[in-house]
Amino acid sequence: MDLKFKVIKESSCGARLGEFETKWGHHKTPMFMPVGTQATVKTLSPEELKAAGADIILSNTYHLWLRPGEDVVENAGGLHNFMNYKTGPILTDCGGFQVFSLAKPKDISEEGVKFKSHLDGKNLLLTPEKSIEIQNKLGSDIIMSFDECPPYPVTHEYMKNSVERTVRWAKRSLAANKKRDTQAQFGIVQGGEFADLRKFSAIETAKLDFDGYSVGGVSVGEDSETKLKMIEYATAYLPKDKIRYLMGVGEPMDLIDGVIRGIDIFDCVLPTRLARHGNALTRDGRTNLKNARFIKDLDPIEKDCDCYTCKNFTKSYIRHLLVSEESFGQRLISIHNIRFLTKLMEDIREHIEKDDLLEFREEFKERYLKNREMKK
């Protein structure tokens, strides 16, 4: 499926303002995708996601394969029908990341990866063909080719073998997609922190006819400098007229830095995971709302935030919900955190338009990291 992606404007610093099309409408980039791991963005309804500014969501092939099984989702008419998400596209990942991070791989071969399910220990085999078959049944709008996401760090030799195989897997993934007319497909660039391997991976993957290109393996990087290099080494060799998707990255500063390096789409569990632990994203950094200083605080999480949570509930109440282990607290913070990131993307798009994204970055950074600096 042609996403009809176009770059509307490229700023002086290399950031791209763009848009693409799906049957759900026109979508502006740079954009952030909340993650619905198990066919639900934790605690939230589809209407709440829409109201929080989410224009697209991601769901995990690995998790849905294991539970409820892709046949159950197909039986419902695909993921949109299954979870009643009818307001925007869904992107599914390939399962590679979870297989390597969650399921403890037993054995990687040319064929695929043999591993044990993290749920019941059952022996399973995930191959490029199987990953695409599952994603075809899930019926997401954008699917990912199967890749290996090696841990960090590995040796150059290990990574070289891995990216070469991932390129071969990309070809097999592309050939396996029986629904290319309705499901766009992205390739994934790996290569860790090695400039030559990122370059190789980007160039070889770009030779294949994908609708977009993902940059993987960055979220496992340990420091910001390394992460940024991993992105730069990849984007330098990717076609300018296709979507670039940085996988698993959602920290506000990383989003801005990613955009400056030419990234168009991001996904991360960060907003919902932080919420689960009572942490709210604010322009003054992360705030743990369980803190006793909020017990009688009648302000919202952020005074000028337009989200449902900030318009209706105080920190005093949210703190009470968290301390009482009431999941409505997690829900309220999830709404705010997702809105925080979708609003950040709106601001980023505005500053690409104005061509002052670097200045915005400095302003944002100074305020966002201030509390952290003060604590040092």
Next chain:
Amino acid sequence: MDLKFKVIKESSCGARLGEFETKWGHHKTPMFMPVGTQATVKTLSPEELKAAGADIILSNTYHLWLRPGEDVVENAGGLHNFMNYKTGPILTDCGGFQVFSLAKPKDISEEGVKFKSHLDGKNLLLTPEKSIEIQNKLGSDIIMSFDECPPYPVTHEYMKNSVERTVRWAKRSLAANKKRDTQAQFGIVQGGEFADLRKFSAIETAKLDFDGYSVGGVSVGEDSETKLKMIEYATAYLPKDKIRYLMGVGEPMDLIDGVIRGIDIFDCVLPTRLARHGNALTRDGRTNLKNARFIKDLDPIEKDCDCYTCKNFTKSYIRHLLVSEESFGQRLISIHNIRFLTKLMEDIREHIEKDDLLEFREEFKERYLKNREMKK
């Protein structure tokens, strides 16, 4: 506060169609109150409660006293502001039930009850004056007098002493209410399964100037027959022009039977507690949606139900959420279960109007208990 309660119609079987007023509007009885134990009806937003037909909610004095503390709620401007519930009245209980059921009473005296907090074991004293003081600070629309809710069964002698003391506590509770102009107050009839003590309790409590009368201690009864007697022994002696509230009862059959015995208001954690365990209320009885037979079931919980859940989600999806331990599943069932009970109350009101409630009871019962009979 005068609730301006009036009985609009009394059916041949003794059921009452009524209405009362608060600053939130006119409220039709018989009605059911969902329970927001800790200032939140578990997993639900105020808007969802309204949409599910809830016209009033209950919150627990004991829980809010312990956490976050009545001063925190008062600081927010009362419970309506604290939890942003602005669409209907809130009734608070007196704390008696929780003190006796949850906190293990240490020592009951004329003064009140000494007990240990179930949260941190701290020694606490709850008296009629303290219960009313807390409820005054919570700012609910209807408050309850402090009572003892004895376990079932106890001896006649124990119960006699208990109800006599509860009458004395009712007088002290009434004298302690400093906000009678804005907070209506109900007395509570106890007496267990003893006809003479229920009669004594009802007559003596009715002598006091309450805005309504609760029937307590029924939910601890072990069988339906005993429960019904407990209600009859009380309602026979209660004034006809005041609201009658049956505490802690929410089983559909018990609601119908309660209405037939002249009850106007009910509360129960049943709809949200059942949801927590994956159980949905349907006209065909309780259904556990975790059951494997629902794995590919694309029907809603009930085909002709008008709730958000049934209009948007399948049993297949809800089962997946439950099995995956996603709280959105609990939320969806809670919405349905609350709507099931508010709809049942609507039906009951309609059948009082038509004066065929006994026929409705038989029809409802036959279908509702059918599955249970079949399993025997």
